[in-house]
Amino acid sequence: MQALNFPEYEHRTRLQSGQLQIFDPVRKKFVALTPEEWVRQHLIQYLAVEKQVPIHMMACERGLIVNRMPKRFDLVIFGLSGNPVLIAECKAPGIKLSEETLYQIGRYNITLKVKHLLVSNGMQHYFGTIDYHTGQLDYSGQIFDYQKLCEQ
DSSP, rough: OOOOOOOOOOOOOEEEETTTEEEEEEEEEEEOOOHHHHHHHHHHHHHHHSSHHHHHHGEEEEEEEEHHHEEEEEEEOOOOTSSSEEEEEEETTTSSSOOOHHHHHHHHHHHHHOOOEEESSSSSEEEEEEETTTEEEEESSSSOOOOHHHHH
């Protein structure tokens, strides 16, 4: 798999029935190792190791309803109160992050109403914080650590 713009992490992989799989510590199971999954697993490790996000406060690949349509988010981080504080959208490294990617995560946020948004293709990462009083999305150069993500 392609080197990404994340620190190096050890990942458990296996070959099952001719399919390369990677262990997802959030879902606690092996999943197909696609380019997007490669990005997601690096992001999970980055958030857990570098930003001190507890694995048990993450959820990935779960369904939600947006405007009466079923959708599936890539990764959500929950705060200490149990409410979601960050939604992340992962794309394969070859996919350019575009306005459409930001609209996609924005549509998911209609339902979740989180304060922080993160989009990554493994090479580029965009992290923003929503000010619900002004309606502004402020981009930060750094992804916040868990403690700051949980601040109101």
